[in-house]
Amino acid sequence: MNAPSSASHSEVDPSSSLVAPMEDPVHPDAQEEENDDEEEEEVCPDLVPSFSAIADKDGLANSAQKVPVTVITGYLGSGKTTLLNYVLTEEHNKKIAVILNEFGEGAIEEKSLAVGNEGQLYEEWLELRNGCLCCSVKDNGVKAIETLMERKGKFDYILLETTGLADPGPVASIFWMDEELGSDLYLDGVITVVDAKYALAHLREERPQGALNEALKQVAVADVILLNKTDLVDNLQDVRQEIQAINASAPVVETVKSRIDINLILDLHAYDGRAQMSVRPTKFDYVENGTPHLDASVGTVTLRQRGPMIWSKLEVFFQTLLWEEKVYDVEGRLAQILRLKALVPQEPPLPVLIVQGVHDTYDTYETSQQCQDGTIVLIGRHLDRDILERHLQEAMNS
Ligand SMILES: Nc1nc2c(ncn2[C@@H]2O[C@H](COP(=O)(O)OP(=O)(O)OP(=O)(O)O)[C@@H](O)[C@H]2O)c(=O)[nH]1
Numbered sequence: 001m002n003a004p005s006s007a008s009h010s011e012v013d014p015s016s017s018l019v020a021p022m023e024d025p026v027h028p029d030a031q032e033e034e035n036d037d038e039e040e041e042e043v044c045p046d047l048v049p050s051f052s053a054i055a056d057k058d059g060l061a062n063s064a065q066k067v068p069v070t071v072i073t074g075y076l077g078s079g080k081t082t083l084l085n086y087v088l089t090e091e092h093n094k095k096i097a098v099i100l101n102e103f104g105e106g107a108i109e110e111k112s113l114a115v116g117n118e119g120q121l122y123e124e125w126l127e128l129r130n131g132c133l134c135c136s137v138k139d140n141g142v143k144a145i146e147t148l149m150e151r152k153g154k155f156d157y158i159l160l161e162t163t164g165l166a167d168p169g170p171v172a173s174i175f176w177m178d179e180e181l182g183s184d185l186y187l188d189g190v191i192t193v194v195d196a197k198y199a200l201a202h203l204r205e206e207r208p209q210g211a212l213n214e215a216l217k218q219v220a221v222a223d224v225i226l227l228n229k230t231d232l233v234d235n236l237q238d239v240r241q242e243i244q245a246i247n248a249s250a251p252v253v254e255t256v257k258s259r260i261d262i263n264l265i266l267d268l269h270a271y272d273g274r275a276q277m278s279v280r281p282t283k284f285d286y287v288e289n290g291t292p293h294l295d296a297s298v299g300t301v302t303l304r305q306r307g308p309m310i311w312s313k314l315e316v317f318f319q320t321l322l323w324e325e326k327v328y329d330v331e332g333r334l335a336q337i338l339r340l341k342a343l344v345p346q347e348p349p350l351p352v353l354i355v356q357g358v359h360d361t362y363d364t365y366e367t368s369q370q371c372q373d374g375t376i377v378l379i380g381r382h383l384d385r386d387i388l389e390r391h392l393q394e395a396m397n398s
């Protein structure tokens with residue numbers, strides 16, 4: 001685990017390196033900044049799910065025992081529940097637990113008061129056909145789910161629908177952090193459902209003091225985006241462009257009634273070494289910098305670095321960016337990272353590393369994927385490519 005003070009966590013699992021600031025890992029992004037619009041329009045490496053086992057034996061053994069959690073987020077009424085229902089009725093050989101929750105809402109203190117004994121915060125379980133289960137957990141703790149598993153037996157898979165106004169970042173981090181602490185659960189991926197008809201309005205909604213709106217955060221941290229309700233819209237070009245300008249690294253799949261090949265959303269392993277990052281140039285790579293024509297305040301910047309990199313130096317760059325709050329854009333606004341991914345070749349025989357980050361927490365994983373050059377994908381706001389590039393070079397040359 002990677003956090004300003006992570007010693008206690010590395011004792012728990014020395015093979016892992018998840019890093020996050022420890023003061024308040026559940027709500028790491030408390031910055032409120034002035035409102036503005038900025039984005040980079042550029043498409044960069046996608047995280048492509050790999051269904052072949054490329055993790056090492058330990059990694060596989062590890063995730064075999066643990067239950068994957070896919071977080072399903074999206075604005076009010078975008079089609080999250082429709083997606084869950086669809087997954088439950090599709091043919092699959094999994095015993096899936098669906099959890100509707102009020103995760104990540106309210107203060108932790110309030111929640112622990114509400115949890116009561118043994119985290120019994122769930123409502124009635126509904127037994128569905130094909131062995132699936134459904135419930136509503138009114139807790140923001142992993143404990144409640146673990147208690148459920150103790151009572152109901154282990155599931156193969158958990159789908160967790162956040163409320164439409166939730167910021168999925170902290171929710172995702174809960175599972176991620178909890179994995180470090182020996183939980184039975186691990187975060188597989190974040191799926192964001194976008195309402196094609198109202199997305200542009202949602203993404204542009206202003207919040208007091210320039211806070212980021214939920215729709216932006218939901219798109220920014222997505223591993224896969226469903227552009228849903230496409231039957232209601234004639235021209236998808238604008239909304240698709242705006243989504244990709246915000247998060248250039250997540251595949252955007254157009255859907256009606258959230259119908260999607262479930263292989264595209266389950267078992268992504270988006271947060272471990274089994275995710276493959278493919279580096280493919282796209283037309284967006286050639287868009288001029290500094291001439292944004294889309295009205296988004298969150299964007300993606302991709303930095304590339306030739307040849308093998310020294311991880312400890314790259315880590316200095318990440319920590320400067322994520323924790324030290326020393327990186328600004330040209331107008332002096334603090335860079336705020338919502339999601340980060342990197343593919344980092346090291347001098348052989350050191351393995352290639354994948355770095356995954358949500359807000360200010362990041363983790364590294366070894367991958368068997370090969371690459372010559374490093375790629376760093378940053379999604380957030382107030383990201384100025386030239387300034388970020390300079391900080392990266394400073395760190396690499398230190
Ligand atoms: N026309 C159309 N309607 C859809 C589509 N997908 C879902 N809906 C409808 O949109 C409404 C909201 O869908 P839900 O799945 O409940 O949305 P949700 O994201 O779970 O909503 P909340 O939980 O309230 O945030 C329902 O009436 C769905 O039937 C679609 O692709 N096209």
Ligand SMILES: [Zn+2]
Pocket residue numbers: 080081082161
């Ligand atoms: Zn719903």
